Amino acid sequence: DGGITQSPKYLFRKEGQNVTLSCEQNLNHDAMYWYRQDPGQGLRLIYYSQIVNDFQKGDIAEGYSVSREKKESFPLTVTSAQKNPTAFYLCASSILGLVGETQYFGPGTRLLVL
Amino acid sequence: EDQVTQSPEALRLQEGESSSLNCSYTVSGLRGLFWYRQDPGKGPEFLFTLYSAGEEKEKERLKATLTKKESFLHITAPKPEDSATYLCAVRTNYGGSQGNLIFGKGTKLSVKP
Numbered sequence: 001d002g003g004i005t006q007s008p009k010y011l012f013r014k015e016g017q018n019v020t021l022s023c024e025q026n027l028n029h030d031a032m033y034w035y036r037q038d039p040g041q042g043l044r045l046i047y048y049s050q051i052v053n054d055f056q057k058g059d060i061a062e063g064y065s066v067s068r069e070k071k072e073s074f075p076l077t078v079t080s081a082q083k084n085p086t087a088f089y090l091c092a093s094s095i096l097g098l099v100g101e102t103q104y105f106g107p108g109t110r111l112l113v114l
Numbered sequence: 115e116d117q118v119t120q121s122p123e124a125l126r127l128q129e130g131e132s133s134s135l136n137c138s139y140t141v142s143g144l145r146g147l148f149w150y151r152q153d154p155g156k157g158p159e160f161l162f163t164l165y166s167a168g169e170e171k172e173k174e175r176l177k178a179t180l181t182k183k184e185s186f187l188h189i190t191a192p193k194p195e196d197s198a199t200y201l202c203a204v205r206t207n208y209g210g211s212q213g214n215l216i217f218g219k220g221t222k223l224s225v226k227p
Contacts, residue, residue, distance in 0.1 A: 004157075006157075033214075040219060041219060042118070042201075042216075042217035042218055042219045042220070043158075043201070043203075043215075043217040044217075045214055045215070048214065058214065088155075090157055090158070101146075101205075102148065102160055102163055103148075103160075103215060104160055105150075105157035105158045105159075105160075106157050107156055107157045108155070108156065108157045110155070
């Protein structure tokens with residue numbers, strides 16, 4: 001089955017701690033994305049990557065970091081600099097082309113602060 | 115500033131009561147409008163992509179339409195299993211962001227039996 005997996009489903013962070021959210025896809029998609037979803041707000045883009053070893057900041061990158069060492073993997077680290085990390089985090093992927101590419105989403109990781 | 119607005123925020127329907135959800139947008143050059151369905155605690159599920167005004171797409175009880183300023187998601191004879199939050203997103207024509215998606219806040223649909 002082709003798809004996007006995210007782990008863990010729930011993650012608890014202590015103050016001052018860095019935590020890493022996993023995202024893996026076996027769709028052979030070029031591009032991968034991380035979004036944050038808060039109640040009553042639209043999805044907001046954190047980081048995206050269109051090619052291995054390259055990534056770009058989205059609208060709310062402060063306090064987050066990413067890497068793209070493999071095409072199928074795009075982990076997100078929530079650092080201690082992110083003061084309000086409680087949210088639902090969504091990973092997505094898409095092919096790249098000249099017309100509007102569809103993004104497909106994973107099941108999400110809910111991050112809670114202890 | 116590029117913007118996507120969905121209305122209403124919430125919609126309650128009786129089973130079988132048809133209605134429409136609205137997504138209005140102000141963007142500089144549309145490269146695609148996307149509809150997703152999201153169940154509580156899950157990731158969005160792709161429904162439709164529309165590219166140009168006048169385009170329509172259908173899937174079961176859902177039909178999406180597009181004009182130059184807005185899109186409608188028509189739900190015909192809905193069932194309780196259609197209850198979910200419906201998200202609209204647009205991709206614009208420019209930029210260094212390679213035209214990343216701009217999302218609306220969603221419409222929460224509840225269908226009562």
